[in-house]
Amino acid sequence: MKKLLMFVVLALSIFGLAACQESKQEVNVYTTRHYDSDDALYAQFTEETGITVNIINDKAPALIEKVKAEGDVPQADVFFSADAGYLALAKNEGILQTVSSEILAENVPSKYQDVDDMWFGLTKRARVFLYDKSIDPTGLTYENVTTMFPGEIIARSSSNIYNQSLVASLVEVLGEDAATIWVNELVSNMARVPEGNDRDQAVAVANGDAKIAIANSYYYGKLVNESDESSSYYGVTDTVGIYFPNQGEDETGVHMNISGAGVIKNAQNKDNAIKLIEFLSRTDVQESFSATNYEFPVNESANMSTLLQSWLDDQNVTELKEQTINLSVLGEHNETAVIIMTNASWDNPSHLSN
Numbered sequence: 001m002k003k004l005l006m007f008v009v010l011a012l013s014i015f016g017l018a019a020c021q022e023s024k025q026e027v028n029v030y031t032t033r034h035y036d037s038d039d040a041l042y043a044q045f046t047e048e049t050g051i052t053v054n055i056i057n058d059k060a061p062a063l064i065e066k067v068k069a070e071g072d073v074p075q076a077d078v079f080f081s082a083d084a085g086y087l088a089l090a091k092n093e094g095i096l097q098t099v100s101s102e103i104l105a106e107n108v109p110s111k112y113q114d115v116d117d118m119w120f121g122l123t124k125r126a127r128v129f130l131y132d133k134s135i136d137p138t139g140l141t142y143e144n145v146t147t148m149f150p151g152e153i154i155a156r157s158s159s160n161i162y163n164q165s166l167v168a169s170l171v172e173v174l175g176e177d178a179a180t181i182w183v184n185e186l187v188s189n190m191a192r193v194p195e196g197n198d199r200d201q202a203v204a205v206a207n208g209d210a211k212i213a214i215a216n217s218y219y220y221g222k223l224v225n226e227s228d229e230s231s232s233y234y235g236v237t238d239t240v241g242i243y244f245p246n247q248g249e250d251e252t253g254v255h256m257n258i259s260g261a262g263v264i265k266n267a268q269n270k271d272n273a274i275k276l277i278e279f280l281s282r283t284d285v286q287e288s289f290s291a292t293n294y295e296f297p298v299n300e301s302a303n304m305s306t307l308l309q310s311w312l313d314d315q316n317v318t319e320l321k322e323q324t325i326n327l328s329v330l331g332e333h334n335e336t337a338v339i340i341m342t343n344a345s346w347d348n349p350s351h352l353s354n
């Protein structure tokens with residue numbers, strides 16, 4: 001009888017432990033991404049796996065500091081950033097770990113992976129020109145934009161990581177001296193003091209404040225699909241187009257950045273973290289990113305959405321030419337890029353100050 005009782009107690013405690021572990025199936029994601037479409041993908045992941053996804057959203061430097069402050073028992077399992085420069089920073093700050101995954105090796109091309117497998121690109125976004133449809137942008141490049149449209153260019157502030165990464169990419173592609181000249185030329189051809197976000201640049205073009213704006217490609221998709229008639233973004237794409245620069249034969253390709261993720265060092269839910277990143281690299285999920293957040297898939301077996309394809313078709317681009325750089329360099333050149341932009345008075349162009 002006593003033995004039976006002990007067996008029942010043991011069985012109940014094992015069952016209890018298992019149930020407890022079952023209820024603890026979760027993954028904690030620290031993300032800089034700010035898109036509702038991500039939530040739908042996390043919900044799909046939970047439905048497929050039973051793993052709950054908990055999200056903390058903040059800017060990358062704050063999230064990296066938070067992980068560092070959490071020490072050896074981090075709350076976060078995944079760091080998900082909307083810029084390769086920040087992925088490189090996270091790695092350099094020592095908060096990520098190497099992940100060995102056959103699925104990720106298969107789904108993510110090596111140029112979009114960290115060389116030590118500490119982060120993996122999951123979506124691509126091009127830094128393009130949005131232009132006033134009354135002009136002809138044919139042949140436009142980063143290098144010739146100031147001569148084609150002098151005094152007609154706008155961009156957001158230098159504190160924005162997308163601009164820093166664009167300049168960092170040009171440091172790699174053109175060299176530091178040429179990139180410095182490029183930034184100085186751009187600043188002296190700005191039509192206004194930098195203000196607002198990428199979409200606000202498109203609004204300014206629509207309002208006639210400039211002919212050319214620098215912005216990320218997915219924002220153009222958001223503008224195309226803006227359905228709120230009371231929004232300042234509504235109808236902007238009637239008069240503003242998208243152009244992928246540097247597509248000519250001898251040209252260096254458009255600046256393509258990635259959004260990507262890595263597993264936090266000492267993650268408490270490492271297996272779930274890997275499962276989530278693998279899920280996000282899967283062909284159908286990659287196609288969802290493209291359809292719902294207007295980003296380019298990294299997985300080469302995934303098709304870009306018809307909207308993105310139509311942009312390339314309109315420009316007669318059969319295969320989008322990208323800068324041929326390993327994106328780790330965006331982190332390496334970030335400091336140089338910021339110094340170049342600061343020295344050029346990006347945020348207060350001298351010809352616009354009174």
Ligand code: FE2
Pocket residue numbers: 082216
């Ligand atoms: Fe963004």
